[in-house]
Amino acid sequence: MKRVQFEHSPIPYLFVAPQLLIIAIFFLWPAGQAVYQSFLLEDAFGLSSQFVWFRNYADTIFNDSWLQAAWFTAIFSTLVTLLSLGLALLLAVKANEVIRGASTYKTLLMWAYAIAPPVAGLMGNLMFNPLIGDMYHFMNSFGYDFDHKLHEVDAGFVVILISVWKQVSVNFIFFLSGLQGIPKSVTEAATMDCKSPTRRFWTITFPLLAPTTFFLMVTNITYAFFETFGIIDTTTQGAPGGATTTLVYKVFQDGFRGADIGGSSAQSVVLMLVVLVLTVIQFRFIERKVHY
Amino acid sequence: MAEVELKGVRKVYPNGAEAIRGVDMQITDGELVVFVGPSGCGKSTLLRMVAGLETITEGEISIGGRVINDVSPSDRDVAMVFQNYALYPHMTVRGNMSYGLKNRKIPKDEITRIVEETAKMLRIDDYLDRQPNELSGGQRQRVAMGRAIVRNPKVFLFDEPLSNLDAKLRVQMRIEIKRLQRRMNVTSIYVTHDQTEAMTLADRLAVINEGRVEQMGAPMELYTNPRTLFVASFIGAPQMNLIPVRFDGTDLGDGVSRFSGFSDLPMDTDLVLGVRPDILSIMEDGQLDFRVDLVEQHGGENLIYGTIVGSDQGAAHGLEICLKANQQMLPKVEDTLQLGFDPAKAFVFRKDTGERLV
Numbered sequence: 108m109k110r111v112q113f114e115h116s117p118i119p120y121l122f123v124a125p126q127l128l129i130i131a132i133f134f135l136w137p138a139g140q141a142v143y144q145s146f147l148l149e150d151a152f153g154l155s156s157q158f159v160w161f162r163n164y165a166d167t168i169f170n171d172s173w174l175q176a177a178w179f180t181a182i183f184s185t186l187v188t189l190l191s192l193g194l195a196l197l198l199a200v201k202a203n204e205v206i207r208g209a210s211t212y213k214t215l216l217m218w219a220y221a222i223a224p225p226v227a228g229l230m231g232n233l234m235f236n237p238l239i240g241d242m243y244h245f246m247n248s249f250g251y252d253f254d255h256k257l258h259e260v261d262a263g264f265v266v267i268l269i270s271v272w273k274q275v276s277v278n279f280i281f282f283l284s285g286l287q288g289i290p291k292s293v294t295e296a297a298t299m300d301c302k303s304p305t306r307r308f309w310t311i312t313f314p315l316l317a318p319t320t321f322f323l324m325v326t327n328i329t330y331a332f333f334e335t336f337g338i339i340d341t342t343t344q345g346a347p348g349g350a351t352t353t354l355v356y357k358v359f360q361d362g363f364r365g366a367d368i369g370g371s372s373a374q375s376v377v378l379m380l381v382v383l384v385l386t387v388i389q390f391r392f393i394e395r396k397v398h399y
Numbered sequence: 400m401a402e403v404e405l406k407g408v409r410k411v412y413p414n415g416a417e418a419i420r421g422v423d424m425q426i427t428d429g430e431l432v433v434f435v436g437p438s439g440c441g442k443s444t445l446l447r448m449v450a451g452l453e454t455i456t457e458g459e460i461s462i463g464g465r466v467i468n469d470v471s472p473s474d475r476d477v478a479m480v481f482q483n484y485a486l487y488p489h490m491t492v493r494g495n496m497s498y499g500l501k502n503r504k505i506p507k508d509e510i511t512r513i514v515e516e517t518a519k520m521l522r523i524d525d526y527l528d529r530q531p532n533e534l535s536g537g538q539r540q541r542v543a544m545g546r547a548i549v550r551n552p553k554v555f556l557f558d559e560p561l562s563n564l565d566a567k568l569r570v571q572m573r574i575e576i577k578r579l580q581r582r583m584n585v586t587s588i589y590v591t592h593d594q595t596e597a598m599t600l601a602d603r604l605a606v607i608n609e610g611r612v613e614q615m616g617a618p619m620e621l622y623t624n625p626r627t628l629f630v631a632s633f634i635g636a637p638q639m640n641l642i643p644v645r646f647d648g649t650d651l652g653d654g655v656s657r658f659s660g661f662s663d664l665p666m667d668t669d670l671v672l673g674v675r676p677d678i679l680s681i682m683e684d685g686q687l688d689f690r691v692d693l694v695e696q697h698g699g700e701n702l703i704y705g706t707i708v709g710s711d712q713g714a715a716h717g718l719e720i721c722l723k724a725n726q727q728m729l730p731k732v733e734d735t736l737q738l739g740f741d742p743a744k745a746f747v748f749r750k751d752t753g754e755r756l757v
Contacts (some may be wrong), residue, residue, distance in 0.1 A: 292485035295452050296546075300499035302473040310498070314489045 138379070144372035151366040163373035172349055173374065176357045183267060183353060184331035191271045192323060195278030196316075200308070202279075203286045213283065219276040224334055228341030231269035235342070255343065259350035262343045266351050269342065270335045278323050285319035286312070325389055332382060354378050401463030401476075401553035401586055402428050403449065408458035410444055410610075418444045420610040421458070426603075429584040431577075435597040436607035436633070443558055445607070446590045450479050450556050462553055473502070478547035479556040483563060484539045486531040486546070492518070493527045496546050517545050537568045544576075548583070555580070555587040561596065573599060594634060598622070606630045628753035631673050631746055637702060637721045640679070642672040643750065651747070653718075655709035656686050660742030661757060669750035676702065676723040678744045685739030689720060691730045701726055708735060 149156040234242040246253035255261040297311045345352035362371030403426040410419035418441045426432050434442040447453040451472030467475050500510045518524040521541045561569045598618045605615040614630045625631035644651040646664040688708035695702040701724050706717030747757040
């Protein structure tokens with residue numbers, strides 16, 4: 108065969124250049140900056156700096172408020188991921204069974220997707236406002252002294268509720284399209300093989316949704332880690348007493364409010380490593396059980 | 400082992416569309432009945448009603464004397480083979496075959512024994528631990544059949560099981576299904592739109608049209624003695640030649656040719672003369688002037704297509720006719736031949752009702 112190769116043509120590189128440029132400018136450069144900054148001790152005005160090796164890291168990791176934030180992040184992201192996946196799956200399964208008015212129903216369920224996290228946070232903030240918030244009064248109407256400004260658990264409940272509500276719609280869309288991708292005849296064959304709908308769901312439908320579930324799990328954990336920033340900032344701002352401070356929110360607080368650039372950079376580097384490890388674990392141990 | 404009975408079965412969808420318009424049928428124990436008809440005629444719907452995948456609007460379906468209208472699909476003692484196999488993609492062949500048994504709480508070693516026995520019978524025992532996507536179409540089809548067989552059902556339901564296979568494999572599997580059904584002697588219902596499949600497989604054939612059974616009987620009976628124009632035109636390949644005619648008291652005429660040998664037919668009514676390609680023959684004093692358009696050589700025989708001379712006057716296309724001839728008969732295109740047939744072997748139908756008169 109005749110060799111037709113454009114061996115030294117620069118064209119392919121030109122085509123990928125914009126993407127590479129974006130990655131370099133918006134990811135590699137800031138990430139490199141963060142790593143560099145994390146080794147520096149700087150005064151609040153950025154006038155002088157000193158190279159301090161790993162002191163920022165040591166200060167960060169062996170710090171009660173960081174450990175508290177890490178613990179809250181773990182609980183928060185686990186609950187947000189599990190709840191938003193579970194609720195979305197339940198809604199998708201039910202919506203998939205609806206025949207009349209199906210599209211209206213689906214559209215309504217997808218609506219929350221169009222709302223930005225800070226807006227969702229603001230809405231939540233209004234709903235839990237002690238003066239005019241319906242949710243606030245509703246929670247108190249059971250005789251329980253609900254106050255998210257005072258009680259840590261209540262504050263956690265508010266941010267988790269809003270974060271889950273915001274995320275359910277995205278998950279719903281993916282689960283629904285996943286369900287619709289299951290061939291009808293396979294479901295029918297299962298109907299003839301297995302009488303119990305619950306058992307059918309866990310033995311046929313759920314395993315066939317595994318690729319969707321895995322994908323959503325990865326994106327939802329990322330969402331809980333990073334994107335919920337907007338929700339926390341517009342509702343509790345990490346209060347009371349740092350009880351609802353996630354790792355990302357703490358990076359922001361220490362860096363921009365506390366003007367501790369070095370410490371906040373060290374935290375973001377650690378956070379990056381945590382997410383990296385989590386992603387590796389997910390792909391290593393969970394993806395293996397996924398049948399595409 | 401069971402007989403299947405359908406009594407006044409109707410299916411009306413919520414939007415008012417009537418899919419099945421009253422079907423009565425009795426299928427005896429061990430019989431293989433084929434539902435055949437054009438697409439959209441309701442044959443699959445009827446099968447799915449027996450399976451329990453569609454509700455029954457009216458009437459009764461019973462299997463082995465038990466009315467199953469309100470019995471869930473998994474309790475009906477039926478097993479179905481789907482057109483696209485419908486295997487569970489995340490399970491191995493073994494998993495696919497044992498899934499139904501596991502749900503019925505059959506002991507594990509018993510399941511293993513049944514699955515392995517069946518797999519051996521179907522010659523898929525080498526693939527038991529493979530996933531469906533590692534198998535060829537024919538192998539998947541066998542697995543789908545195996546999954547049905549292991550359940551030891553009272554009735555087998557086949558929904559166009561061979562239409563996804565290539566032509567050669569289709570013939571092979573057709574023979575195999577027939578053999579298997581004979582050997583296991585299980586009542587079976589088989590849906591197809593392929594009339595060769597229908598003719599060769601069926602003990603009895605039910606020709607379905609617009610939600611009704613047009614005629615039911617042994618394949619040869621339907622071929623030699625069709626009750627309606629629809630059955631006559633649907634059964635037999637190549638299709639029966641249909642010539643619109645009228646009766647003038649002595650002969651049938653289509654305005655160009657006249658056909659004698661018919662009597663006692665209604666006058667002033669549009670009739671259709673049905674002549675199968677194999678009873679047409681070339682003869683000196685034939686009544687039909689025929690111009691050759693195309694000759695298909697099938698090896699053993701030739702199919703000669705053409706039009707009746709003069710039939711294109713006043714019409715856009717001439718009346719097309721097909722004739723089956725032996726392989727030596729090789730006329731040239733544009734040749735004109737004289738065709739004739741034995742009137743005793745021809746059929747006459749009313750055009751409006753489709754009812755057969757002769």
